[in-house]
Amino acid sequence: MNQVNWQRIVIKVGSALISPERNGCSSHYLLPIASFIVRCRQRGIQVVLVSSGSVAAGAHLFNDKTTSISVKKAMAAAGQTEMVATWDRLFDFSSAQILLTHADLSERERFISVSETLETLLNQGILPIVNENDTVTTDSVKVGDNDNLSAMVATASHADALIICSDIEGLYNANPHENSDAKLITEVDAITAEIYQMAGGATSNVGTGGMKTKIQAAEKAVSHGVTTYIVNGFNQSSFDQLLRGENPGTKFLPYQTPLHEDTHWVRHTTKILGEIVVNNEFSLASEQSVNVVSTGDVIDVVGDFSPGDIVLLRTSSGNKIAKARTNYSSCLLSVVAKQNDNVNSQPLVQSSKSILSDKFSAKMEVS
Numbered sequence: 001m002n003q004v005n006w007q008r009i010v011i012k013v014g015s016a017l018i019s020p021e022r023n024g025c026s027s028h029y030l031l032p033i034a035s036f037i038v039r040c041r042q043r044g045i046q047v048v049l050v051s052s053g054s055v056a057a058g059a060h061l062f063n064d065k066t067t068s069i070s071v072k073k074a075m076a077a078a079g080q081t082e083m084v085a086t087w088d089r090l091f092d093f094s095s096a097q098i099l100l101t102h103a104d105l106s107e108r109e110r111f112i113s114v115s116e117t118l119e120t121l122l123n124q125g126i127l128p129i130v131n132e133n134d135t136v137t138t139d140s141v142k143v144g145d146n147d148n149l150s151a152m153v154a155t156a157s158h159a160d161a162l163i164i165c166s167d168i169e170g171l172y173n174a175n176p177h178e179n180s181d182a183k184l185i186t187e188v189d190a191i192t193a194e195i196y197q198m199a200g201g202a203t204s205n206v207g208t209g210g211m212k213t214k215i216q217a218a219e220k221a222v223s224h225g226v227t228t229y230i231v232n233g234f235n236q237s238s239f240d241q242l243l244r245g246e247n248p249g250t251k252f253l254p255y256q257t258p259l260h261e262d263t264h265w266v267r268h269t270t271k272i273l274g275e276i277v278v279n280n281e282f283s284l285a286s287e288q289s290v291n292v293v294s295t296g297d298v299i300d301v302v303g304d305f306s307p308g309d310i311v312l313l314r315t316s317s318g319n320k321i322a323k324a325r326t327n328y329s330s331c332l333l334s335v336v337a338k339q340n341d342n343v344n345s346q347p348l349v350q351s352s353k354s355i356l357s358d359k360f361s362a363k364m365e366v367s
C-alpha cells in the first residue's frame with residue numbers, strides 16, 4: 001500500500017554515499033537506496049534519481065589530485081560511466097542517463113523537451129538517472145550543485161516529493177560538525193532568512209554546497225508544491241520511515257497554492273543574463289499582477305542580452321526588484337538609457353512602449 005500518497009518522486013543522492021572514499025564507486029550505501037527505489041516502484045510510485053558522485057568516483061583515476069577545473073571535468077567524465085554502471089547493476093529494470101546544464105533548463109523550449117523526455121521514460125518504466133553535465137559546463141551555464149538541479153528536475157517532472165539523501169540527518173540550527181549542541185529542525189513551514197542563516201557550506205571533501213544549496217533547493221521545490229525532505233542516506237531506517245509516511249529528517253512543507261508554472265520557472269530555473277537599472281523611485285504597482293516599466297524609467301543596462309532573455313530589474317542603488325523577460329535587447333535599451341540621461345528627467349522616449357514584469361519572477365511583454 002502506498003502510505004505516502006506519492007505518485008512521482010525525485011531522489012537526490014550526494015557524493016558521500018556513492019564514493020565515500022573518492023576511490024571509485026561503492027554499492028555499500030547505494031543498496032538501501034536502490035531497495036527504496038524498488039519498493040517505491042512496487043507501490044506504483046514513479047522515481048527519478050538525481051545522482052552526484054561522478055567527480056568523486058573518477059578521482060582515483062588521476063594522479064593530479066588538485067582541484068583544477070579541467071582535471072575535475074575529466075574526473076566527472078570518467079566517473080560518470082562508473083557511477084551510472086554501479087546504479088544500473090543494482091536494478092533489474094532499465095535506467096537512462098540524462099546529463100544537463102543550466103542552459104538546458106533555462107531556455108523554455110529545452111526545459112519542456114527535458115520535461116517530455118522524463119515523462120516518456122517514466123511512463124515506460126525506465127529509471128532516469130540525472131546529473132549535471134560537468135564536463136561541458138562553464139560558469140555561465142552551470143547549475144553548480146545537484147541540490148538545486150534536483151529541485152529543477154522535480155519541477156520539470158511534476159513530482160510530488162523531493163528526497164535529498166545526504167550524509168547528515170537533516171537541517172540543524174547550526175552545522176553539527178562545528179557545534180556539538182546543534183539541534184535538528186524536523187519541520188519547516190516557511191523558508192525564511194533565519195532558516196538560511198542556519199545553513200552552512202559543505203565540510204566533507206566530497207560534497208558541494210552543504211546545507212545552503214539544500215535550502216535553496218527546498219525553496220524551489222516547495223513553491224512548486226513539492227514536499228521536500230532532507231534525510232540521512234547512510235541509514236536504512238530513513239527509507240523505511242519514509243515508506244511508512246514518517247519523517248526521518250527535515251521536512252519542508254509545500255506551498256498550499258504553488259506559484260504559477262511560468263512564474264515559477266522564471267523565478268527559480270532561469271538564469272539572469274543581464275540587468276536593467278531603473279531609477280530609485282521606481283516601484284512595482286502590485287506584487288501579484290503584471291507591472292509596467294516604461295522606457296523612461298530605464299537609466300542603465302548591464303551585460304549583453306537579447307529579446308526574450310531573462311534580466312534582473314534593479315534600482316541604481318542596487319535594490320533588486322524583479323527577474324523579468326525582456327522584449328528588448330541590451331543594445332536598444334542602452335540607447336534608450338542614454339537618451340533618458342541626455343534630457344535629464346524629460347525622457348525623449350515616452351512610455352509608448354512598455355516592459356511588463358511581475359514581482360521577482362515576471363513575464364515581460366510589450367504592451
Ligand SMILES: Nc1ncnc2c1ncn2[C@@H]1O[C@H](COP(=O)(O)OP(=O)(O)O)[C@@H](O)[C@H]1O
Nearest residue numbers: 014015166172174175200202203207208210211
Ligand atoms: N545547519 C546545518 N545542518 C546540517 N548540516 C550542515 C549545516 N550547515 C552546514 N552543514 C553541512 O552540510 C553537509 C551536507 O552537505 P554536503 O556535504 O554538500 O552533502 P551532499 O554531498 O549530500 O550534498 C553536512 O555534512 C554539514 O557539514
Ligand SMILES: N[C@@H](CCC(=O)OP(=O)(O)O)C(=O)O
Nearest residue numbers: 015052053054055145146208
Ligand atoms: N555533479 C557533481 C556533483 C555536484 C554536487 O552537488 O555534489 P553533492 O553535493 O555531493 O550532491 C558530480 O557528479 O560529481
